[in-house]
Amino acid sequence: MTDAMLYRESLSRMTPGPDWRSQTLAAMDAAAAAPVRRRTPVGPLIAAAAALALVAGGGVGVYRNLNAFRPNEYPGGVLSSAPGYTAGTGELPKITLSAAPDLGMGGFDDTMGMLVVRIPEEQRTQNPTLGNTDSLTELPVYQNRIPTEAEQLGCAETVAAALGTEIASYESNLYGQYRSFTSKCTDGTDIWLSNLNECYVLLPESLPLPGGAETLEEAAPHLWRQLAPLYPMASPKLEATTSYDFYGRASQWFFWFDDDAGKSLTDRLLDYCFGRVGDVGWHEHTGTGIYTFHLPCWPEAEGVLYPIRTAAEAEADFRAGDYLGADAPTDTAAATILSTELVYFNQPYQAYIQPVYKITYTQDYWDVSPVLEQFQRNYRDGAGVDPEVEAGVDPNLDTSAFSSVSCAYVPAVAEEYVDMLDAEFQFNN
Numbered sequence: 001m002t003d004a005m006l007y008r009e010s011l012s013r014m015t016p017g018p019d020w021r022s023q024t025l026a027a028m029d030a031a032a033a034a035p036v037r038r039r040t041p042v043g044p045l046i047a048a049a050a051a052l053a054l055v056a057g058g059g060v061g062v063y064r065n066l067n068a069f070r071p072n073e074y075p076g077g078v079l080s081s082a083p084g085y086t087a088g089t090g091e092l093p094k095i096t097l098s099a100a101p102d103l104g105m106g107g108f109d110d111t112m113g114m115l116v117v118r119i120p121e122e123q124r125t126q127n128p129t130l131g132n133t134d135s136l137t138e139l140p141v142y143q144n145r146i147p148t149e150a151e152q153l154g155c156a157e158t159v160a161a162a163l164g165t166e167i168a169s170y171e172s173n174l175y176g177q178y179r180s181f182t183s184k185c186t187d188g189t190d191i192w193l194s195n196l197n198e199c200y201v202l203l204p205e206s207l208p209l210p211g212g213a214e215t216l217e218e219a220a221p222h223l224w225r226q227l228a229p230l231y232p233m234a235s236p237k238l239e240a241t242t243s244y245d246f247y248g249r250a251s252q253w254f255f256w257f258d259d260d261a262g263k264s265l266t267d268r269l270l271d272y273c274f275g276r277v278g279d280v281g282w283h284e285h286t287g288t289g290i291y292t293f294h295l296p297c298w299p300e301a302e303g304v305l306y307p308i309r310t311a312a313e314a315e316a317d318f319r320a321g322d323y324l325g326a327d328a329p330t331d332t333a334a335a336t337i338l339s340t341e342l343v344y345f346n347q348p349y350q351a352y353i354q355p356v357y358k359i360t361y362t363q364d365y366w367d368v369s370p371v372l373e374q375f376q377r378n379y380r381d382g383a384g385v386d387p388e389v390e391a392g393v394d395p396n397l398d399t400s401a402f403s404s405v406s407c408a409y410v411p412a413v414a415e416e417y418v419d420m421l422d423a424e425f426q427f428n429n
Contacts (some may be wrong), residue, residue, distance in 0.1 A: 082270065085140030085303035092306060095141055095352045097345070097411050098421040099324050110330045112368045113361075113404030115243045120338045120405050122242040123360055128259060128268040129342040133311040133357070136265060136342070140303025141413065142353040146174070147196050152181040156191045159199060159295065162230065165189055178348035194348035199295040206289035216240055216252045216282040223290060224256060231277050231296055233258035240282075246375040247389070248397045252282045255294070269355075273344040274298045285392025297346075299353050306354075307414045311340045314357035314410040323359070323408040330406070335361040338405060342412060355412040362405045372399040 117123060129136070147155075149172040160167050163185070170183035181193035188204030207226055213219040220238055228236070233256065240254040255278030258271045279294040317323060319332050338360045345356050379393055411418045 082274070082298050083142070083300065083302045085266075085305055088304045088306070092304070092417055094417050094419050095306070095354060095413060096350075096419045096421050097352070097354065097356075098350060110328050110363070110366075112366045112371065113363070113406035114326050115405050115407075116246070116368055116372075116402055117243055117405055118401055118403070120360070120362060120403070123405055124339065125241060125341065126237055126239040126257075126259070127272055127341040127343070128265060130339060131341075132265065133340060133342050136269075136308060138305045138307050139266060139269070139342070139355045139412065141306050141355075142299035142303040143301060144195065144197065144348070144350055144353050145300060146177065146179055149179070149181075151196065152179060152193050155196055155199070156181060156183050156193060159191050159201065160185050160189070163187075163189055163201070167191070176349065177351065180348075196300060197297045197346055197353065198348055199297055201293045201295060203291040203293070206291040209289045215284060216254060219282065219289070220254065227256075227277060227293075231275075233275075233277075235260045244402060246372055247379065247393045248372060248399070248402065249283070249285045249392045251284075253279065254282060255279045269342055270298075270344075273346070306417055308342075308355060308412045309414050311357060314412065315340060315359065317410045318359050318361075318408050323410050324356075325406060325408045327406045330363060332361075332408075335363055337361050343409075345409070357410045357412050359408045359410065360405055361408065362403065366404050368402050368404045369399040372397065372402060 115123060124130075152172055153167070153170060156170065157167055160183075165185040165187040167183050168186045170181065172179060172181045174180075178195050179193075181191075183191045185191065190200075190202040192198075192200040192202075207223060209219050209222050213222055220240075224236065224238075235258055236256045237259040238254060238256050240252045242250055242252050244250055255276040257276045259268060260271070261268075263271070275296045275298070276294070277296060280290050280292050282290070315337060318335075318337075321329070321332050323332070340357055340359050342355050343358045344353060346353050376395070376397055376399065379389065380395060411420070
């Protein structure tokens with residue numbers, strides 16, 4: 001069976017209910033009649049931040065044509081269907097986990113956290129395991145296979161077909177433990193892949209929004225109407241977390257995932273981590289639509305269940321300084337833990353796709369206000385030098401209203417089954 005046939009077969013099983021579909025189509029009819037305000041696209045997101053990507057269509061034309069198709073008639077949407085998982089046979093082999101070489105955007109010292117917030121709750125997720133981790137005693141681990149160039153090309157061609165375009169040119173390169181793929185489509189769309197578990201799509205122009213959608217809260221329903229037919233969900237839920245730049249301007253990172261309360265907690269976690277639609281930023285000071293997307297990418301092969309440690313054990317490791325993170329070393333014994341949840345490490349350079357505990361924390365002695373104050377001084381001294389910096393800057397910003405948080409990651413698989421590896425930096429390989 002070809003990849004395209006597999007995609008069609010997997011998508012045919014994921015259809016919204018008739019009530020949900022009729023409501024969506026009615027909403028799209030209403031939205032299509034609304035005036036569309038053109039906006040100037042913001043610069044592309046940093047490629048290193050790309051995780052999982054979503055198929056959307058080529059700008060205005062796809063938005064206009066959505067009323068004409070039905071999801072079951074469409075070839076694309078998912079790169080692979082959920083592969084499931086099973087109990088291991090015999091003695092479980094050890095797996096590896098390496099420190100992430102791209103987690104290098106944290107602080108240079110222990111004076112502030114990685115993310116600027118007004119209140120810590122702005123980083124609260126919709127993760128179904130949040131506050132509910134101890135009901136799980138085992139989770140699947142998946143192998144992360146390095147695909148061939150031909151396999152990546154076939155995947156990109158299927159995504160391009162789902163977008164109504166074709167691959168015009170591409171480049172595939174092997175970087176140690178993973179293969180990178182970049183391509184340009186005939187309509188100007190870019191499709192980027194890392195192995196087959198990351199897919200990033202850049203449209204030639206932003207998806208249009210009806211006039212008046214200035215915030216994510218207002219824009220999200222219009223965006224979802226355009227995107228839902230490409231990855232149908234029975235119970236779509238929106239997650240949006242907020243952080244601020246050093247000028248105090250808000251950015252929200254958001255995605256949709258299928259949160260079916262009737263599923264097991266394990267399957268809900270897998271939907272949350274691998275079946276998400278979005279992972280894109282909304283910057284209120286630019287007020288644009290979105291034109292970059294991440295497509296849901298499931299592991300390729302069946303997973304094997306491994307026993308996992310408890311949240312208390314993971315927090316004890318964090319307190320002892322045994323964790324992965326992007327910040328300078330901090331006093332973990334004194335840290336205030338704000339939340340603990342399970343997520344999956346899905347980086348392409350890892351040999352295994354595996355669960356980890358994500359611990360969000362802060363420190364009483366962190367103070368972000370001096371940094372914000374310095375940026376305010378720089379802005380006042382050079383006002384007008386950069387239109388993008390000018391947008392949304394408040395010259396009277398109350399810098400004392402901000403604080404900061406960080407995230408630490410601790411292996412979730414029981415300690416006897418995990419070998420920790422040092423980060424592998426591969427320059428110009």
